[in-house]
Amino acid sequence: MAIRYSLPVFCLAYLAMTGSNHAAGQENLTGKLTLTGSSTIAPLVSDLAKKFEKTHPGVRVDVQTGGSSRGVLDARQGTADIGMVSRALKEDEQDLKSYPIALDGICVIVHSTNPVKELTDSQIVAIYTGRVKNWKDVGGLDKQIMVVNKAEGRSTLELFLHYTKLKLPDIKADVIIGDNEQGIKTVAGNPYSVAYVSIGTAEYNATHGTQIKLLPLHGIQPSMQALIDHKFALSRPLNLVTKTEPTGIAKEFIAFAAAPENDSIVKGQYFVPLAKR
Amino acid sequence: MSLWQKDKAFLFVLSVCASLAGVISIFIFFFLAKESVPAMAGIGLSQFVMDETWFASENQYNVLPLLWGSVLVSVGAVAFATPLGILSGLFCHFYAPSAIAGFYRSMVHLLAGIPSVIFGFWGLVSLVPLVARIHPPGPSLLAGVIVLGIMILPTIMVILDDAIANLSRLYLNSTVALGVSKWGALKGLILPNLRKQVGVSILLGLARSIGETMAILMVCGNVVRFPTSVFNPIRTLTANIALEMPFAMNVHRSALFFTGLIMMVLVAILMSTAQTRTSRQA
C-alpha cells in the first residue's frame, strides 16, 4: 500500500516544490522576463535571450509567438513584460513605448522560372485586388496568377496594406498563409504564384536553392544591403514595446538586444542591424 | 478498518475518479459556452449565419463557410479513405499471402501513429506542388482530402479488418464448399454484411477528420469562401482557430470559442450515433 501511494505523493511534493520555487523567484526578482508577439521577431529574440541568460544567470527569458497584434495586446495588458511588434506603432498605439532592435523589409516574390522581371506598384495592386488575373497582362506567360496573402493579425500584411493603400476585404487571395516559410514553400511549389514575405527569409531561401525570385521595387533589388542603405521602400523596424518606461531586467534586455556587439545574432537571423548608433 | 469499510472507501475513491472523468467533457463544454457568451451577446447569434463572410477585422463572423469547409474536407476524406479501407481489408484476408498481409497491417499501424504535423509538412512540401501541377493553385480542398484521407485510413481499415475476419470465419467455408467464385463470395456474403461496420467506421472517421487542425492548416489554402471545385482553397473551423487565436481579443476571441463549441456539439452527435449503432449490433 505504501509503495502504491508513494508515486502520487512524490509527484505532488515535486509539484509543490517547483511551485514554491516559482513563487520565490517572483519575490526575489531574480526575474523571469516574458516576451510575446510577432512570429517574425520571435526566432531572433529567442537567440538573443539565450545569450542574455548566459551573461545574466538567474534570469529567465520566455518567448512566445502569435503575431504583432498579440505583442501589442499583451504588453498593454501586462500579460507580457515586453511585446514584439514587427512594424512601427500605429496612431492608436502611441500609449506604448517602442524600441527598435533591427530592420526588416518586405518584398514581392515569384517562382524562379517566372519570366516577369519587375512589378510596378499599380500592377501589384491590380493583381492583389483581382483586376489582373493573368500573368500575360503584366508581361508574363499566359497563366492564371495565384495570389498568396498573409493571414490577419500579421504585421507583414499590415505593412503591405499600408504600402498599397488597400483594405483587407479588397484583396482577392487564392491562398492564405500563416508564417513566412509557408509563403515561401507555397510559391516554390507553384510556378504561377505571387506572394510577399520578409526579405531576410526570402533572401536566405533564394540563395539556398529554393525556387523563388525576389522582385525589385521601384528598380531597387530587395536585399539586406538595400535595407542597410535605406533604399528599399517597403521596410519596417522590428520593435520591442513596453507599456511603461522599462526598468530592471526589461530595460537591460532591450539595451542588450539593440547593442552593436549582438549584430552578428541579428544577421544570423537574416535581419539588418540598426545603423550606426 | 473492517473489510466492509475498506471496500466502501475503495468504491468511494473509484466513483470519485469515474465522476471526475465523466464530467470533464461537460466541464469543457460549459467552459467553452461561458467563454462564448460575449460573442453571442455582443454580435448576436444571427450574425453567425447572416454576415457576408468571416472577417474578424471587419467584425464579420459568418461561420457557415468555415463549417462548410470542415464538412467538405471531412466527407471528402472519408469518401477517399473508406473504399481504400474496404479494399485493404479484403486484400489482407483474401488476396495477399499471409506474409504480405502481416507486413501491410504493420504498415497501416505505423501510419496510424504518424503525427498530423508530419503529414502536414509532407503535404506542404510534396503533395501540394503536385496538385498545383494538375490544376493551380495547389493548396486546396483536394490536397486536404488526400492528406486527411491517409490519416484516417488506419481507423477505418482496422475496424473493417476485424469485421471481415469475423464474417469470413462465419461464412467462407460454406461458400467455398458450394463452389462460388472468390469474388462471388465476397460480393454476395462479405460485403453486404459489412454495411454496419462501414457505417460505424465512417462516423468515427468523420469525427476524427473534423477535428484535424495542423495538417489542414498547412495544405488547404485557408481562404474563407464556399469552394466551387476541389481545386479551390478552403478554411476549416479548426484551421481558423489556429490561425486567429494567437492574436484574437475580446469579441473575436469569444467568437473563436463559439466555433470550438460548435465543433464539440458536432462531434458529440457523431459519437453518440456511433455508440448507439455499435451497441445495437452487440
Added chain:
Amino acid sequence: MMVSRQVLTRTSRIRASRARLQNRIAAAVIWGGAIFVAALFAWLMADILWHGWREISLAYFTQEPESAGRLGGISSILVSTGLILIVCLVSALPIGLGTAIFLAEYTGPEDTVSRKIRLSLNVLAGTPSIVFGLFGNAFFCKMLGMGFSILSGGLTLACMVLPYFIRIAEESIRSVPQSYRMGAVALGLSKSTQIMRLILPVAVPGILGAIILSVGRSLSETAALIFTSGYVDRMPESLYDSGRSLSVHIYDLSMNVAGGDQRAYSAALVLIVSLILINFITGLIGRAWSRRMISIS
C-alpha cells in the same frame, strides 16, 4: 470454377467465364488499391528518411537548439517533451485507472451509469485537439494562472488522452477470466483486495498498452500544445517553465524558420522512430491490444 467440366452447358460456361472475368477484375482492383496505399506510405516515409537522416548524430540529441533550431540539437526539446509526458501520465493515470476499475468491476457494459460515462468519454475522445488547446489556454493558463507552462500543457494532454486510456484499461480489466473473481469470492476476499491483488495484476499488459497509447497520442500532439505549453526552446527548469514539444518544434521549423526544413525532417524522423519503437513495444505486449487501440482512436 469448382464445378467439373463435363456438366457445363453452354450458358453456364458463359456464366462461368464471366464470373472468371469479374474475379480477375476484382483481384486487380483490390491489389491496385493495396499497392496505391503502400505507395503513398512509401513516398511519405522515403521523403522523411531521405531528408532526415543526414543531420542526425549523437550531438543532435545532446545539444540545445541554436539559431532558432537551424543549428544545434534537440536536447531541451526532448526534455520538455518528456516532462509534458510525465505530467500528463501522472495526472491521467490514477483517475483513468480508477474510472476503468469502476466501469469494469462495478457496472455492466449496458448499465445507465456506465453508458452515460462512456458517452461523455466518447465525446471527449472525439473533441478536436485544437478545442483542447482553447480550453487549456483559457482554463489552465489564464484562469488557474499557470501561464504557458509544461504543467498547463501536460494537464491539457491528460484531459485529451484520458478517454483512450480508460477505454483500453477497462477492456483489459473486463477480459480477466470470470474464474478469478469466483475464486476470490470463494476465498472470502474483500472486493477491493480481489481487484488490487488478483485482477489488476492479470490486466497489467492491457494497462501498459493503454499507457503506451497515451504516450503515443501525446507525442503526436501539436494543436493542443501551442496554446498551452508554448514555444520556448531552452532547457526547462521547473514545471512552470514554458517548454516546446518535439511536434511543436517540427511545426515551427517548417512554418517559421528559413532554412529549417532539414532540421524539421530530422526532428520528424526522431519522432517517427520513437513512435515506431512504441508501436513495437505495444506489439510485444499484445497484437490484439494494439489493434483495438487504433480502432477506437
